[in-house]
Structures are given as structure tokens and as C-alpha cells.
Amino acid sequence: MPSLLLPLAIFLIIIAIALFWQAGRRQKAAGLPGGRVISSDPRLWGPVEEPLYDPHHGLTGKPDYLVQQGDSLIPIEVKSSRVSAAPYDAHIFQLAAYCMLVESVYGKRPHHGILHYSNRTFAIDYTPELESALLDILEEMRNRDRQKDVSRSHADPARCRGCGYRQTCDQTID
Numbered sequence: 001m002p003s004l005l006l007p008l009a010i011f012l013i014i015i016a017i018a019l020f021w022q023a024g025r026r027q028k029a030a031g032l033p034g035g036r037v038i039s040s041d042p043r044l045w046g047p048v049e050e051p052l053y054d055p056h057h058g059l060t061g062k063p064d065y066l067v068q069q070g071d072s073l074i075p076i077e078v079k080s081s082r083v084s085a086a087p088y089d090a091h092i093f094q095l096a097a098y099c100m101l102v103e104s105v106y107g108k109r110p111h112h113g114i115l116h117y118s119n120r121t122f123a124i125d126y127t128p129e130l131e132s133a134l135l136d137i138l139e140e141m142r143n144r145d146r147q148k149d150v151s152r153s154h155a156d157p158a159r160c161r162g163c164g165y166r167q168t169c170d171q172t173i174d
């Protein structure tokens with residue numbers, strides 16, 4: 001199992017990059033739920049010790065917390081940043097991936113997940129449409145992963161400076 005962790009971690013990093021890249025154009029197509037502001041008590045949240053793994057989708061990840069609500073387990077992602085009116089699309093997809101993992105690992109589909117920013121907390125419904133948009137992204141990522149040459153998708157030097165692939169990438173921007 002430990003030998004799987006590095007590729008899985010890399011896969012998650014790729015997911016994060018792809019989610020940011022995809023998020024803008026997915027929202028309109030998928031009709032992403034914008035989220036509803038809720039109040040939630042962090043003292044009731046339980047930290048997640050081990051990453052969750054879904055072999056069927058080749059997905060792994062660890063939400064910051066899981067909270068039991070009735071019969072459901074709800075994933076919670078905590079962001080230190082502030083947000084204005086609505087959560088960021090990339091964060092919605094990240095949370096959707098955690099909902100997918102919770103369903104795979106625990107056999108119960110979360111009705112929603114929670115995005116907690118420093119100034120606001122949102123409940124994001126895990127709808128079939130959101131799940132479908134996430135599956136589209138995962139499929140596209142797998143397709144790109146099979147390609148030998150994938151061109152850089154941005155012109156942002158700061159993004160390259162903070163990238164974990166900088167040492168091996170031949171398209172880095174200095």
C-alpha cells in the first residue's frame with residue numbers, strides 16, 4: 001500500500017491543478033450548486049485520520065473533517081481564505097470529490113458537503129449533475145494523462161514558482 005501513496009498523491013495534485021483549470025468553464029455547463037450559507041459548529045467536527053480511497057475512480061483524498069448528521073457522513077473542507085458571495089468553483093469540485101469518496105468508502109451517499117471559509121460557511125448539495133461534471137473532469141484528466149505531450153495551459157509565472165513539478169517540467173516560466 002505505501003508504494004501506492006506517491007502516485008496517488010501525485011494524482012490528487014493533478015486533480016487540484018485540473019480543477020482550477022476546468023472550474024471556470026464547467027460551471028455554466030453543469031449548473032453547479034452555488035451553495036447556501038449555513039451555520040455549523042466546528043466543535044462537532046471530527047478530523048479525518050487516513051486518506052479515503054476509491055479504487056473504482058482511482059481517486060484518493062482526505063477531507064478536513066467528517067461530521068455525522070443523522071444517517072449521513074458529511075465531508076467538510078476548511079479554507080483559510082475569505083470568500084465573497086459564493087464559493088469558488090474549484091472548491092466545489094474538490095468537495096464533490098470528497099463526497100464521491102465518502103460514498104465509495106462508507107457506502108452512503110452524502111446529501112451535501114460543507115465548505116468553510118474564514119468568513120462564511122456553505123452547504124453544497126451533492127447533486128447527480130455535480131457528480132456527473134466531476135466524472136467528466138476525471139475522464140478528461142485520464143485522457144490527458146495518457147498523452148505524451150501536454151502543453152502548458154497558462155502564462156502565470158507565479159503558478160510555476162509554486163508548482164511541485166517545476167524541477168522536471170520543460171515548460172516552466174521563469
Ligand code: SF4
Pocket residue numbers: 152159160161163164165166169170171172173
Ligand atoms: S512548472 Fe510546468 S507543470 Fe508546473 S505550473 Fe509551470 S508549466 Fe505547469
